[in-house]
Amino acid sequence: MKTIYGYLIGFFAATLLLAGCVKDSFDGEPMGDAGTTFVSFSEAPERIIYLSPFTDVRNVGIFTITKFANSNASLNNPLQVSIKAAPEVIDDYNEEHEADYEFLPEDIFTVVNPAFSATADGFNIEFKSGDFAQEYTIALDGSKFDLTKKYAVAYILTNSGGLPANAGKDTIFAIVSVKNDYDGIYKYTTSANTSVIPNQETEVELQTTGPNSVQVYPGLLGAYSNEVFYTIDPETFAVTVSCPSLGVQEPQDARSVWNPDTKTLKVYWNNASGAYTFEETYEYIGPRP
Structure with a gap:
Protein backbone atom coordinates (compact mmCIF):
# COMPACT_ATOMS: atom_id res chain seq x y z
CA MET A 1 0.00 0.00 0.00
CA LYS A 2 1.24 3.44 -0.87
CA THR A 3 2.09 6.17 1.59
CA ILE A 4 2.18 9.95 1.06
CA TYR A 5 4.70 12.04 3.01
CA GLY A 6 4.34 15.67 1.90
CA TYR A 7 4.87 14.37 -1.61
CA LEU A 8 4.54 10.80 -2.85
CA ILE A 9 7.43 8.58 -1.81
CA GLY A 10 7.34 5.14 -3.32
CA PHE A 11 5.16 2.26 -2.44
CA PHE A 12 5.04 0.22 0.71
CA ALA A 13 3.55 -3.23 1.11
CA ALA A 14 0.82 -3.41 3.72
CA THR A 15 -0.29 -6.55 5.35
CA LEU A 16 -2.31 -6.38 7.80
CA LEU A 17 -8.26 -16.93 18.41
CA LEU A 18 -7.92 -20.20 19.75
CA ALA A 19 -11.26 -20.60 21.58
CA GLY A 20 -12.58 -21.87 24.95
CA CYS A 21 -11.67 -25.18 26.37
CA VAL A 22 -10.40 -27.22 23.42
CA LYS A 23 -9.53 -30.89 23.50
CA ASP A 24 -7.78 -32.64 20.66
CA SER A 25 -5.03 -35.10 20.02
CA PHE A 26 -1.54 -33.82 19.34
CA ASP A 27 -1.27 -33.06 15.61
CA GLY A 28 2.09 -33.84 14.05
CA GLU A 29 5.20 -35.70 15.02
CA PRO A 30 6.18 -35.56 18.70
CA MET A 31 9.13 -33.24 19.11
CA GLY A 32 10.69 -35.08 22.03
CA ASP A 33 13.94 -33.46 23.07
CA ALA A 34 13.75 -31.18 20.01
CA GLY A 35 11.23 -28.93 21.69
CA LYS A 179 -18.11 0.43 18.88
CA ASN A 180 -19.23 4.04 18.71
CA ASP A 181 -22.05 5.44 16.55
CA TYR A 182 -19.73 6.28 13.66
CA ASP A 183 -18.10 2.87 13.31
CA GLY A 184 -18.94 0.90 10.17
CA ILE A 185 -18.45 0.23 6.48
CA TYR A 186 -18.81 3.27 4.22
CA LYS A 187 -18.98 4.21 0.57
CA TYR A 188 -16.11 6.66 0.16
CA THR A 189 -15.94 9.33 -2.55
CA THR A 190 -13.74 12.33 -3.22
CA SER A 191 -14.47 15.47 -5.19
CA ALA A 192 -12.83 16.62 -8.42
CA ASN A 193 -10.84 19.10 -6.30
CA THR A 194 -9.19 16.39 -4.22
CA SER A 195 -5.46 15.99 -4.73
CA VAL A 196 -3.80 12.75 -5.84
CA ILE A 197 -6.98 10.71 -6.43
CA PRO A 198 -9.85 13.01 -7.50
CA ASN A 199 -13.29 11.45 -8.05
CA GLN A 200 -12.28 8.43 -6.03
CA GLU A 201 -15.05 5.91 -5.25
CA THR A 202 -14.36 2.89 -3.08
CA GLU A 203 -15.41 1.14 0.12
CA VAL A 204 -13.64 1.77 3.43
CA GLU A 205 -14.11 1.20 7.12
CA LEU A 206 -14.31 3.75 9.91
CA GLN A 207 -13.00 1.96 12.98
CA THR A 208 -13.61 3.07 16.56
CA THR A 209 -10.62 4.61 18.31
CA GLY A 210 -12.56 6.33 21.10
CA PRO A 211 -16.08 7.31 22.16
CA ASN A 212 -16.29 9.96 19.43
CA SER A 213 -13.37 9.19 17.13
CA VAL A 214 -12.68 6.84 14.23
CA GLN A 215 -9.78 5.86 12.03
CA VAL A 216 -10.00 5.27 8.28
CA TYR A 217 -9.09 1.78 7.14
CA PRO A 218 -7.11 1.09 5.00
CA GLY A 219 -5.94 4.71 5.25
CA LEU A 220 -5.74 8.02 3.42
CA LEU A 221 -8.02 8.20 0.36
CA GLY A 222 -8.88 4.55 0.87
CA ALA A 223 -5.63 3.76 -0.94
CA TYR A 224 -2.63 4.83 1.15
CA SER A 225 -1.30 3.65 4.50
CA ASN A 226 -1.17 7.15 6.05
CA GLU A 227 -3.29 7.10 9.20
CA VAL A 228 -6.26 9.49 9.23
CA PHE A 229 -8.48 10.08 12.26
CA TYR A 230 -11.77 11.95 12.58
CA THR A 231 -13.21 13.25 15.85
CA ILE A 232 -16.90 14.18 15.93
CA ASP A 233 -18.31 16.65 18.45
CA PRO A 234 -21.41 14.84 19.80
CA GLU A 235 -23.21 18.16 20.43
CA THR A 236 -22.46 20.16 17.27
CA PHE A 237 -21.46 17.26 14.94
CA ALA A 238 -18.44 19.31 13.83
CA VAL A 239 -15.54 17.16 12.64
CA THR A 240 -11.82 17.65 13.18
CA VAL A 241 -9.12 15.76 11.28
CA SER A 242 -5.80 14.31 12.38
CA CYS A 243 -3.19 12.92 10.00
CA PRO A 244 0.10 12.36 11.85
CA SER A 245 2.20 11.84 8.71
CA LEU A 246 0.97 14.88 6.73
CA GLY A 247 -0.32 17.19 9.43
CA VAL A 248 -3.51 19.22 9.06
CA GLN A 249 -3.69 22.91 8.20
CA GLU A 250 -5.15 25.08 10.94
CA PRO A 251 -7.67 26.48 11.49
CA GLN A 252 -9.59 23.51 10.17
CA ASP A 253 -12.44 23.85 7.69
CA ALA A 254 -15.75 24.50 9.46
CA ARG A 255 -17.67 22.71 6.71
CA SER A 256 -16.57 19.30 7.99
CA VAL A 257 -19.65 17.77 9.60
CA TRP A 258 -21.38 14.53 10.57
CA ASN A 259 -25.07 14.05 9.65
CA PRO A 260 -26.59 11.68 12.24
CA ASP A 261 -29.82 11.24 10.26
CA THR A 262 -28.17 9.92 7.10
CA LYS A 263 -24.98 8.70 8.81
CA THR A 264 -22.93 10.67 6.32
CA LEU A 265 -19.55 12.23 7.08
CA LYS A 266 -18.33 15.15 4.95
CA VAL A 267 -14.78 16.28 5.49
CA TYR A 268 -12.75 19.17 4.01
CA TRP A 269 -9.10 19.62 4.88
CA ASN A 270 -5.60 20.47 3.65
CA ASN A 271 -2.35 18.96 4.78
CA ALA A 272 -0.12 21.13 6.98
CA SER A 273 1.89 22.61 4.11
CA GLY A 274 -1.21 23.28 2.03
CA ALA A 275 0.13 21.19 -0.85
CA TYR A 276 -2.80 18.76 -0.83
CA THR A 277 -6.54 19.33 -0.70
CA PHE A 278 -9.01 16.69 0.46
CA GLU A 279 -12.79 16.84 0.01
CA GLU A 280 -14.25 13.56 1.19
CA THR A 281 -17.69 12.00 1.69
CA TYR A 282 -18.43 8.85 3.68
CA GLU A 283 -21.88 7.30 3.25
CA TYR A 284 -22.83 4.55 5.71
CA ILE A 285 -23.38 1.07 4.26
CA GLY A 286 -23.57 -1.14 7.32
CA PRO A 287 -21.77 -2.42 10.42
CA ARG A 288 -18.33 -3.94 10.41
CA PRO A 289 -18.15 -7.70 11.14
Whole structure:
Protein backbone atom coordinates (compact mmCIF):
# COMPACT_ATOMS: atom_id res chain seq x y z
CA MET A 1 0.00 0.00 0.00
CA LYS A 2 1.24 3.44 -0.87
CA THR A 3 2.09 6.17 1.59
CA ILE A 4 2.18 9.95 1.06
CA TYR A 5 4.70 12.04 3.01
CA GLY A 6 4.34 15.67 1.90
CA TYR A 7 4.87 14.37 -1.61
CA LEU A 8 4.54 10.80 -2.85
CA ILE A 9 7.43 8.58 -1.81
CA GLY A 10 7.34 5.14 -3.32
CA PHE A 11 5.16 2.26 -2.44
CA PHE A 12 5.04 0.22 0.71
CA ALA A 13 3.55 -3.23 1.11
CA ALA A 14 0.82 -3.41 3.72
CA THR A 15 -0.29 -6.55 5.35
CA LEU A 16 -2.31 -6.38 7.80
CA LEU A 17 -8.26 -16.93 18.41
CA LEU A 18 -7.92 -20.20 19.75
CA ALA A 19 -11.26 -20.60 21.58
CA GLY A 20 -12.58 -21.87 24.95
CA CYS A 21 -11.67 -25.18 26.37
CA VAL A 22 -10.40 -27.22 23.42
CA LYS A 23 -9.53 -30.89 23.50
CA ASP A 24 -7.78 -32.64 20.66
CA SER A 25 -5.03 -35.10 20.02
CA PHE A 26 -1.54 -33.82 19.34
CA ASP A 27 -1.27 -33.06 15.61
CA GLY A 28 2.09 -33.84 14.05
CA GLU A 29 5.20 -35.70 15.02
CA PRO A 30 6.18 -35.56 18.70
CA MET A 31 9.13 -33.24 19.11
CA GLY A 32 10.69 -35.08 22.03
CA ASP A 33 13.94 -33.46 23.07
CA ALA A 34 13.75 -31.18 20.01
CA GLY A 35 11.23 -28.93 21.69
CA THR A 36 9.91 -27.85 25.06
CA THR A 37 6.33 -27.68 26.27
CA PHE A 38 5.53 -24.15 27.39
CA VAL A 39 2.62 -21.93 28.37
CA SER A 40 1.66 -18.46 27.13
CA PHE A 41 -1.12 -15.96 26.48
CA SER A 42 -1.96 -16.53 22.82
CA GLU A 43 -2.87 -12.89 22.13
CA ALA A 44 -0.04 -11.32 24.15
CA PRO A 45 1.10 -8.71 24.58
CA GLU A 46 -1.96 -6.72 23.54
CA ARG A 47 -5.47 -7.23 22.19
CA ILE A 48 -8.23 -4.75 21.32
CA ILE A 49 -11.86 -5.91 21.38
CA TYR A 50 -14.59 -3.66 19.96
CA LEU A 51 -18.15 -4.88 20.38
CA SER A 52 -21.33 -3.73 18.68
CA PRO A 53 -23.67 -1.95 21.14
CA PHE A 54 -25.93 -4.31 23.12
CA THR A 55 -28.07 -4.15 26.26
CA ASP A 56 -28.43 -7.85 27.11
CA VAL A 57 -25.84 -10.27 28.53
CA ARG A 58 -23.42 -11.75 26.01
CA ASN A 59 -20.43 -14.05 26.18
CA VAL A 60 -17.17 -12.40 25.14
CA GLY A 61 -13.82 -14.13 24.79
CA ILE A 62 -11.09 -11.89 26.19
CA PHE A 63 -7.87 -13.89 25.98
CA THR A 64 -6.58 -17.46 25.72
CA ILE A 65 -3.97 -19.33 27.73
CA THR A 66 -2.37 -22.06 25.64
CA LYS A 67 -0.24 -25.06 26.50
CA PHE A 68 2.09 -25.67 23.58
CA ALA A 69 2.83 -29.35 23.98
CA ASN A 70 5.82 -31.06 22.36
CA SER A 71 4.20 -34.52 22.48
CA ASN A 72 0.96 -36.39 23.11
CA ALA A 73 2.28 -37.38 26.52
CA SER A 74 2.82 -33.75 27.47
CA LEU A 75 -0.59 -32.76 26.09
CA ASN A 76 -2.30 -35.42 28.19
CA ASN A 77 -0.65 -34.34 31.43
CA PRO A 78 -3.09 -32.32 33.60
CA LEU A 79 -1.83 -28.84 34.45
CA GLN A 80 -2.75 -25.94 36.73
CA VAL A 81 -1.48 -22.44 36.02
CA SER A 82 -2.11 -19.17 37.83
CA ILE A 83 -2.55 -15.60 36.65
CA LYS A 84 -2.63 -12.39 38.65
CA ALA A 85 -4.46 -9.15 37.89
CA ALA A 86 -1.97 -6.48 36.82
CA PRO A 87 -3.47 -2.99 37.12
CA GLU A 88 0.05 -1.59 36.87
CA VAL A 89 0.15 -2.73 33.24
CA ILE A 90 -2.92 -0.60 32.55
CA ASP A 91 -1.30 2.32 34.37
CA ASP A 92 1.82 1.99 32.21
CA TYR A 93 -0.29 1.88 29.04
CA ASN A 94 -2.19 4.99 30.13
CA GLU A 95 1.02 6.89 30.80
CA GLU A 96 2.59 5.89 27.50
CA HIS A 97 -0.52 6.66 25.41
CA GLU A 98 -1.95 9.52 27.48
CA ALA A 99 -5.10 7.44 27.95
CA ASP A 100 -7.43 6.77 30.88
CA TYR A 101 -8.33 3.08 30.80
CA GLU A 102 -9.52 1.43 33.98
CA PHE A 103 -9.87 -2.21 34.98
CA LEU A 104 -13.15 -3.73 33.77
CA PRO A 105 -15.40 -3.60 36.86
CA GLU A 106 -16.38 -6.98 38.26
CA ASP A 107 -20.02 -6.00 38.75
CA ILE A 108 -20.75 -5.92 35.00
CA PHE A 109 -19.64 -9.45 34.13
CA THR A 110 -19.25 -13.02 35.36
CA VAL A 111 -16.63 -15.57 34.31
CA VAL A 112 -18.13 -18.30 32.13
CA ASN A 113 -15.34 -20.85 31.72
CA PRO A 114 -15.39 -23.17 34.79
CA ALA A 115 -11.70 -23.92 34.30
CA PHE A 116 -11.04 -20.47 35.82
CA SER A 117 -11.36 -20.46 39.61
CA ALA A 118 -11.00 -17.12 41.37
CA THR A 119 -8.19 -16.45 43.83
CA ALA A 120 -7.54 -13.40 46.00
CA ASP A 121 -5.80 -11.57 43.17
CA GLY A 122 -6.50 -13.53 39.99
CA PHE A 123 -7.32 -17.05 38.83
CA ASN A 124 -6.12 -20.63 38.87
CA ILE A 125 -6.73 -22.31 35.51
CA GLU A 126 -7.15 -26.06 35.16
CA PHE A 127 -5.99 -27.97 32.08
CA LYS A 128 -7.38 -31.49 32.09
CA SER A 129 -5.81 -34.27 30.08
CA GLY A 130 -6.00 -33.32 26.42
CA ASP A 131 -6.71 -29.62 26.99
CA PHE A 132 -4.35 -27.37 25.08
CA ALA A 133 -6.19 -24.04 25.51
CA GLN A 134 -8.43 -22.29 28.01
CA GLU A 135 -10.23 -19.09 27.03
CA TYR A 136 -11.06 -16.40 29.56
CA THR A 137 -14.70 -15.93 28.56
CA ILE A 138 -17.00 -13.55 30.39
CA ALA A 139 -20.76 -12.95 30.34
CA LEU A 140 -20.82 -9.18 29.87
CA ASP A 141 -23.92 -7.15 30.79
CA GLY A 142 -24.25 -4.54 28.05
CA SER A 143 -26.83 -2.57 30.04
CA LYS A 144 -24.18 -1.83 32.68
CA PHE A 145 -21.39 -0.90 30.26
CA ASP A 146 -20.56 2.78 30.71
CA LEU A 147 -19.75 4.16 27.27
CA THR A 148 -18.18 7.26 28.80
CA LYS A 149 -15.40 5.12 30.29
CA LYS A 150 -12.57 3.12 28.78
CA TYR A 151 -12.14 -0.43 30.08
CA ALA A 152 -9.33 -2.95 29.89
CA VAL A 153 -8.02 -6.02 31.67
CA ALA A 154 -4.42 -7.04 32.33
CA TYR A 155 -3.00 -10.25 33.76
CA ILE A 156 0.44 -11.73 34.40
CA LEU A 157 1.24 -15.43 34.37
CA THR A 158 2.61 -16.07 37.85
CA ASN A 159 2.69 -19.87 37.96
CA SER A 160 2.98 -21.99 34.84
CA GLY A 161 2.78 -25.31 36.63
CA GLY A 162 6.47 -26.05 36.35
CA LEU A 163 6.56 -25.37 32.61
CA PRO A 164 8.44 -22.43 31.12
CA ALA A 165 6.47 -19.40 29.95
CA ASN A 166 6.98 -18.25 26.38
CA ALA A 167 9.27 -15.21 26.47
CA GLY A 168 7.34 -12.00 25.92
CA LYS A 169 3.99 -13.80 26.10
CA ASP A 170 3.52 -13.99 29.88
CA THR A 171 1.50 -10.75 30.16
CA ILE A 172 -1.74 -9.80 28.45
CA PHE A 173 -3.32 -6.35 28.12
CA ALA A 174 -6.78 -6.33 26.52
CA ILE A 175 -8.98 -3.34 25.79
CA VAL A 176 -12.70 -4.11 25.97
CA SER A 177 -14.78 -1.47 24.25
CA VAL A 178 -18.06 -0.95 22.42
CA LYS A 179 -18.11 0.43 18.88
CA ASN A 180 -19.23 4.04 18.71
CA ASP A 181 -22.05 5.44 16.55
CA TYR A 182 -19.73 6.28 13.66
CA ASP A 183 -18.10 2.87 13.31
CA GLY A 184 -18.94 0.90 10.17
CA ILE A 185 -18.45 0.23 6.48
CA TYR A 186 -18.81 3.27 4.22
CA LYS A 187 -18.98 4.21 0.57
CA TYR A 188 -16.11 6.66 0.16
CA THR A 189 -15.94 9.33 -2.55
CA THR A 190 -13.74 12.33 -3.22
CA SER A 191 -14.47 15.47 -5.19
CA ALA A 192 -12.83 16.62 -8.42
CA ASN A 193 -10.84 19.10 -6.30
CA THR A 194 -9.19 16.39 -4.22
CA SER A 195 -5.46 15.99 -4.73
CA VAL A 196 -3.80 12.75 -5.84
CA ILE A 197 -6.98 10.71 -6.43
CA PRO A 198 -9.85 13.01 -7.50
CA ASN A 199 -13.29 11.45 -8.05
CA GLN A 200 -12.28 8.43 -6.03
CA GLU A 201 -15.05 5.91 -5.25
CA THR A 202 -14.36 2.89 -3.08
CA GLU A 203 -15.41 1.14 0.12
CA VAL A 204 -13.64 1.77 3.43
CA GLU A 205 -14.11 1.20 7.12
CA LEU A 206 -14.31 3.75 9.91
CA GLN A 207 -13.00 1.96 12.98
CA THR A 208 -13.61 3.07 16.56
CA THR A 209 -10.62 4.61 18.31
CA GLY A 210 -12.56 6.33 21.10
CA PRO A 211 -16.08 7.31 22.16
CA ASN A 212 -16.29 9.96 19.43
CA SER A 213 -13.37 9.19 17.13
CA VAL A 214 -12.68 6.84 14.23
CA GLN A 215 -9.78 5.86 12.03
CA VAL A 216 -10.00 5.27 8.28
CA TYR A 217 -9.09 1.78 7.14
CA PRO A 218 -7.11 1.09 5.00
CA GLY A 219 -5.94 4.71 5.25
CA LEU A 220 -5.74 8.02 3.42
CA LEU A 221 -8.02 8.20 0.36
CA GLY A 222 -8.88 4.55 0.87
CA ALA A 223 -5.63 3.76 -0.94
CA TYR A 224 -2.63 4.83 1.15
CA SER A 225 -1.30 3.65 4.50
CA ASN A 226 -1.17 7.15 6.05
CA GLU A 227 -3.29 7.10 9.20
CA VAL A 228 -6.26 9.49 9.23
CA PHE A 229 -8.48 10.08 12.26
CA TYR A 230 -11.77 11.95 12.58
CA THR A 231 -13.21 13.25 15.85
CA ILE A 232 -16.90 14.18 15.93
CA ASP A 233 -18.31 16.65 18.45
CA PRO A 234 -21.41 14.84 19.80
CA GLU A 235 -23.21 18.16 20.43
CA THR A 236 -22.46 20.16 17.27
CA PHE A 237 -21.46 17.26 14.94
CA ALA A 238 -18.44 19.31 13.83
CA VAL A 239 -15.54 17.16 12.64
CA THR A 240 -11.82 17.65 13.18
CA VAL A 241 -9.12 15.76 11.28
CA SER A 242 -5.80 14.31 12.38
CA CYS A 243 -3.19 12.92 10.00
CA PRO A 244 0.10 12.36 11.85
CA SER A 245 2.20 11.84 8.71
CA LEU A 246 0.97 14.88 6.73
CA GLY A 247 -0.32 17.19 9.43
CA VAL A 248 -3.51 19.22 9.06
CA GLN A 249 -3.69 22.91 8.20
CA GLU A 250 -5.15 25.08 10.94
CA PRO A 251 -7.67 26.48 11.49
CA GLN A 252 -9.59 23.51 10.17
CA ASP A 253 -12.44 23.85 7.69
CA ALA A 254 -15.75 24.50 9.46
CA ARG A 255 -17.67 22.71 6.71
CA SER A 256 -16.57 19.30 7.99
CA VAL A 257 -19.65 17.77 9.60
CA TRP A 258 -21.38 14.53 10.57
CA ASN A 259 -25.07 14.05 9.65
CA PRO A 260 -26.59 11.68 12.24
CA ASP A 261 -29.82 11.24 10.26
CA THR A 262 -28.17 9.92 7.10
CA LYS A 263 -24.98 8.70 8.81
CA THR A 264 -22.93 10.67 6.32
CA LEU A 265 -19.55 12.23 7.08
CA LYS A 266 -18.33 15.15 4.95
CA VAL A 267 -14.78 16.28 5.49
CA TYR A 268 -12.75 19.17 4.01
CA TRP A 269 -9.10 19.62 4.88
CA ASN A 270 -5.60 20.47 3.65
CA ASN A 271 -2.35 18.96 4.78
CA ALA A 272 -0.12 21.13 6.98
CA SER A 273 1.89 22.61 4.11
CA GLY A 274 -1.21 23.28 2.03
CA ALA A 275 0.13 21.19 -0.85
CA TYR A 276 -2.80 18.76 -0.83
CA THR A 277 -6.54 19.33 -0.70
CA PHE A 278 -9.01 16.69 0.46
CA GLU A 279 -12.79 16.84 0.01
CA GLU A 280 -14.25 13.56 1.19
CA THR A 281 -17.69 12.00 1.69
CA TYR A 282 -18.43 8.85 3.68
CA GLU A 283 -21.88 7.30 3.25
CA TYR A 284 -22.83 4.55 5.71
CA ILE A 285 -23.38 1.07 4.26
CA GLY A 286 -23.57 -1.14 7.32
CA PRO A 287 -21.77 -2.42 10.42
CA ARG A 288 -18.33 -3.94 10.41
CA PRO A 289 -18.15 -7.70 11.14
